Amino acid sequence: VKVKQIITPADKVYTIAHRGASGYAPENTIPAFELAREMKSDSIELDIQLTRDLVPVVIHDERVNRTTNGTGYVKNMTLEQIKQLDAGSWFNKAYPMFARDLYAGIIVPTLEEVFDTFGSNMNYVIEIKEPLPKNIEVILNDSITKYKLESVVSIHSFSASSLQRFHSINPDIPLYQLVWNDYTATRVTQAYLTKVKTYAVGISPNFQGISAAYVAQVKRAGLKLMPYTVNYQLNMDKAYSWGVDGVYTNFPDRFLEVIATN
Ligand code: G3P
Ligand code: CA
Numbered sequence: 001v002k003v004k005q006i007i008t009p010a011d012k013v014y015t016i017a018h019r020g021a022s023g024y025a026p027e028n029t030i031p032a033f034e035l036a037r038e039m040k041s042d043s044i045e046l047d048i049q050l051t052r053d054l055v056p057v058v059i060h061d062e063r064v065n066r067t068t069n070g071t072g073y074v075k076n077m078t079l080e081q082i083k084q085l086d087a088g089s090w091f092n093k094a095y096p097m098f099a100r101d102l103y104a105g106i107i108v109p110t111l112e113e114v115f116d117t118f119g120s121n122m123n124y125v126i127e128i129k130e131p132l133p134k135n136i137e138v139i140l141n142d143s144i145t146k147y148k149l150e151s152v153v154s155i156h157s158f159s160a161s162s163l164q165r166f167h168s169i170n171p172d173i174p175l176y177q178l179v180w181n182d183y184t185a186t187r188v189t190q191a192y193l194t195k196v197k198t199y200a201v202g203i204s205p206n207f208q209g210i211s212a213a214y215v216a217q218v219k220r221a222g223l224k225l226m227p228y229t230v231n232y233q234l235n236m237d238k239a240y241s242w243g244v245d246g247v248y249t250n251f252p253d254r255f256l257e258v259i260a261t262n
Contacts, residue, residue: 014246015255016125017041018229019060023250024098026091027067028058029106030117041252043123048111048140049074050133056111056143057082062129066090068108075133082108111140115147124149125248127178128157128166137166144173156204160196167199175200176226180209188214193221202245204228207235215242233258 020032021039033044047060051074064070064077068085088103109117111126118124128136144153156176157163163175177200196203202224205214210227218225228248230236236258239247249255 014042015252016043016248017252018248026088039253045125047127051079055079124153164199176202176204179205212242
């Protein structure tokens with residue numbers, strides 16, 4: 001039986017630069033976020049880990065090995081130790097076609113350095129990573145409120161419990177439930193969407209697991225939907241035509257082009 005597809009266009013379709021414009025610059029660094037801004041991306045997505053001295057720093061992995069010249073767990077290093085690391089030379093080696101001298105020696109930014117750099121002229125999509133550091137939700141909320149950025153921040157996480165905790169601390173910040181393939185097209189239930197709606201405004205699924213019918217189902221449930229990580233225009237075209245509210249992409253310029261030509 002073919003599922004009837006009701007496609008409701010989104011009011012505004014957001015371009016979310018995934019780890020910054022990370023297709024072109026070292027992920028989760030100020031140059032990657034600056035490039036996203038230059039490209040006129042609506043939002044930057046950034047991943048947070050906590051240092052040993054409990055400072056939120058912007059880095060995707062639990063360990064520094066992949067994206068810096070160091071080794072070890074972020075949680076075992078002080079901010080001072082993190083600041084010694086080179087977070088850009090790996091990119092120049094891996095992607096010589098996009099290599100730039102200024103990336104060599106670039107530092108891992110703290111969350112507050114990113115807030116300082118971009119202020120309220122940017123939308124931030126901040127990911128709380130698992131395993132969850134103790135009190136991460138309180139620490140993150142403190143930074144957001146200290147910089148008075150409540151109106152331009154949203155939080156997303158694969159951890160429902162972390163989002164629920166955040167919601168109880170600050171119900172005004174929009175939350176998005178990240179899902180891998182466990183709650184996408186083949187397995188999502190109305191009960192699951194109803195539960196997500198008690199704490200989140202939307203769901204961010206893996207693009208590979210979604211379909212037009214799935215987008216329609218999520219939107220009918222009153223949730224926003226922003227799939228990750230959509231890097232090819234063929235898939236961006238599909239996502240856009242299905243009525244998504246935004247996409248996460250390493251190439252914000254490509255999605256902005258798709259939006260402009262639709
Ligand atoms: O950030 C959205 C989604 O891509 C989550 O996965 O591994 O890129 O943080 P990851
Ligand atoms: Ca992320």
